[in-house]
Amino acid sequence: MLGDSSSSTGRSGGGPIRTTKPLKRGKACMNCRFLKIKCDGSKPICGPCRRHPKEDECEYSDGPGRSRTKALEEQVLRLEARLQELENPEATTPSVKLHDPYAQYHETQRLSRSPPIFIPQDTAPFAPLSPFSPTSTSSSLPSGRHWNTFSALKPDTEPTGAEEPSQLLIQGMVDKFLPHAAEFGFFLHKPTFRANALLSLPFGHPQRPTPALLSVVYLWGVHLGQSEALLREEPGFLIRAVQHTATDLLGTHPNRVLHTLQAQVLLAYYFFRTGRFLEAKGQTGAAISLSLGSGFHKLRSTNVWPPTILGLFQDTPLYLDHPQTALDEGERINAFWAVFVLHKIITVALEPPANVCGALEAPGIQIDVPWPLETSAYAEGTLMPESSSTVRSFLGGADTLPLDADSISLMVTKASILFHRSAHLTGHWSPNMGQREFQAFAAGFQTVNRLIETFRSQLPPISTYRASDPAIRTLILTHALTDAATIKLHGIFAYADSASKQHCLTAARSIIDCGGVSLQEVGYLNPIMGTLWMSACHVFIDEVSRLRMPASWPQSPTGEELTEEGLMEYLRNGINALSLYSEDNVLTRYQLTKVQEAFNAI
Template sequence: MNQQVSFPADSRQTLQKGRACVNCRRRKVKCDGAKPLCGPCATCPSAFSDCEYTANGRSHSQILEEQISILQTRIEELERPDQPRSFVSLSKPIINRQPFSPSSPTNTIGLGPLLSQFHLQQKMSICPNHPSAQSMPTELPFFVLQALVHNFLHSASCFGFFLDTQAFHDAVTSRHGRRLPPVLMNVMYLWGVHLSKDDRITAYEPAFLVHALRSTAGSLSGTHPRTILHSIQASVLLAYYFIRNGRVLESQYHIAAAMSIALSAGLHRIRSPRGERPQEFGEERPPPLCSTAVEGERISAWWSVLTLNNCHGSPSNVSYGECGLRIDTPWPLDMRDYVEHPHLLPSQSSETVTKFLADVPDNARGDTALHAKASILFEEAMRISSRGDKRDYLHDIDILDNRIDALTASLPPIRSKRMLVVHSLCHGATIQLHRPFAKERMCSFLKALAAARVIVHTITRTDVPKLGLVDPVLALLWSSACFALNAGISRRQGNPKSCYSEAEVSDGVEVVIRAMEVFAPHCRLMNEKLNAVRRAYFEGPKARKDSE
């Protein structure tokens, strides 16, 4: 296949103006453009480890400096409350009620024309891209907020949104509905800004992030009857936000926060035979479950948190088995089924995950339940593969391998983005389970390679450019498939009798690379994984062979 590739910069070539790294520009040193660490930074006595380039936008350190500046400005405002405020007030979620369809295109309400109208009305004279431009008006008008709401809700399912989307939309857009707490609104606005492609909006993303983080600090002290759910949802959305932006440590913090709140509220014991029910914060008794839909949101909340933890929480915050966490909450249903088919929920439920891992049959076949099951198998594969002497766990590996194969065989065809993630998680679990043994056991090598090839086949049958936004876990799964395929190239060169030709394996890597290139410009995690794949592929055995 013909594939346009990017090779590392040649140190003998003269870089174009503005292409040098940030450190070399500050020190006025000639930069060779090498990545991830240029020559001058590598040889400097102080050994710069933050060699960054700004050709594709601001560097991470510049973003952090801007955020620090914003926080310092906020501290000064708190110290001098009599001075005019420079931050945006996000306390007016009262906008016109309109019907909402999650399947509508993401550009139903464009931010560009609305923002242009707003700028014209306000006669703004300061460019928002200017470093000192913290002067957005003190209150965004309802039509801009409405655009942010829609931008977020149309893609919310990709980022762990478990609340009833239609009910949430009605609550936000109704003039007479109950006002939602600031923590959830501010996080939603942050996502709306983040997903916008208008530079005049995204320029304010750091300010919206500050608002969102500040509101989470005291979210559990609210008096709203759904404080627990809203706080969990805000933490889940923030975790996905940081995951998408490649900020691992901050994402781990919010994953742990969401899991801690969910466990403290007892969401893992819903419909438990031990009579325990989830509690809301600040109440002496658990409130009555007024409807199956309300209970369904709590069930979905638990599995959304656990799925997030299983796919991105490394090291995991929970463990299963005899000494692990006992989860009694029944498998989740798709949101509409809680209302239309409440009989699908069992009257009592116990040891849900333990029974699943033991291959006890159940009737949970919805997309949401399959997503949760696949994430559990993926997390178990991660746990086993990270153990020390893996020869002591061959029996566990065989059991889990059979369980992954059984779930994979039962999956329905891919007809949604969620099912694309489910299929990828199952094959990714196989890769993760067998990769540590690939050099020692031919059967493990072939198993991981076969799973990677299935991911490639799935991508080729998917119209990737039309997917829009996707779950960031695909960055991890697709890159792991590339690494397994790249190992296949090395093994093929050492064993010409391998069942896969080098051309087949190479073509598979390039298919995945092209798919990742679709999302890399707008997802920092995907871009980081893509760069790692390119380094392993183009600088590996194939590149050396081509140069001979």
């Protein structure tokens, strides 16, 4: 029996004989106390626990340390006390104070949302148009506060006029952005966009651009305007731009697909310029998905393709609205090529050479959309003929479309293809290639090199354009991308092949010269220009190092090799160009630092 575990009985004199002394109160082990049985108090293990082992070890409350049961009892007491604190916070003093590791982040977010953006009355909204005077605050706009209550979006809220600045500031921001819009991937017809953006209609009205597009343009206007008062509010503008870009496709705006695509392209360039590379790649990927998903790569295709289904509504397919005018269709064509150029630039600039790939030319993706024209040509009713395998024909040498002085968009598109193709090809070069791989590489090398030289011969000289002509900025980019393609292609052989070395030097000199125009008068350029100048500077740095070890490097077969002083002069000009554009450009400022470090190391 359970009660017999602490004693034994026998027959001596006819009565029971107790074999142990009576147990003193409080000397039982914890198990026996819990089970309410008699305990003999033997240590380290009592008799009942020895005869009937239990899951819990035999232990005493007066042992040398805290028993397991005692520790559990104390833990129960602590938890009960903590529960009391949580249920009655006003009546108790917390025993544990928690630290929020994200407190600084939350405070930054709170400041960016509230109080509403405030512009001091004595501060004009914008600085001069030149990007090279960031501290100036002069403006042609009237002074005074021209701002409505303006805060970040809350979930499930409809766009309202309170999310916009005043009409005067809207006009100022739009007019700061549009003169340089093409450098950041703007593909819409500027006069139409400006007129619609300035309509006195509510934010989100179908006759105005989408909230996402307007918000991103306002962000760029603040960024380029360089007003100290507005620059302090730039994070708030960025929050609203990202929020609307992520949600506008859920709305009913008639241009939500095209304008969301435009907003994504502009945001990608903004993040690229400000050194936020992960966000830049994210927006680029989103733009690629949206353009392919909307079928923009099949516009005016000679092949028969079913229309793209955007979704279903009550079991009825939803399609993208058919373009009503040549301008409508032209904007969609240019939208695809803007995404295409962005992808080529971002990939080469931000990915390691071996990772440069052609996501838009992957197997199964055939680009049939015609080459781009200027939006002014579309507005006049001009459209390119239907086409097929546009990029593949160009890379195969079968493209016969000539360049002319009015094909600025076409020029930069083809230059970006050559720039990307050179990087992609040389990124897969290895001195340990097998014979078959080397033959394929050599054939690709000769094809791309021939395409670059042919394309360069068709480009109009930069010097034929005035510095004040907006087209000169795109032409500078086109020449620089073409020359950088040569450097990418020949750079891996320049250390051992004198012809490749000379190709690199000539291309680098062309990038730094910029056709002899004054960069002070040109204004903002595509953010990739810092990468191209840095590439050219490294060519000169490498050549200076070679000249200091003449026996180790090949000599130029033409005898036109620059002296060390001549190389240093080009290098100084390259550093000056980087310095000029680094004042308000995080990416270029970083690239300037890397070039200076490399220069100091030679």
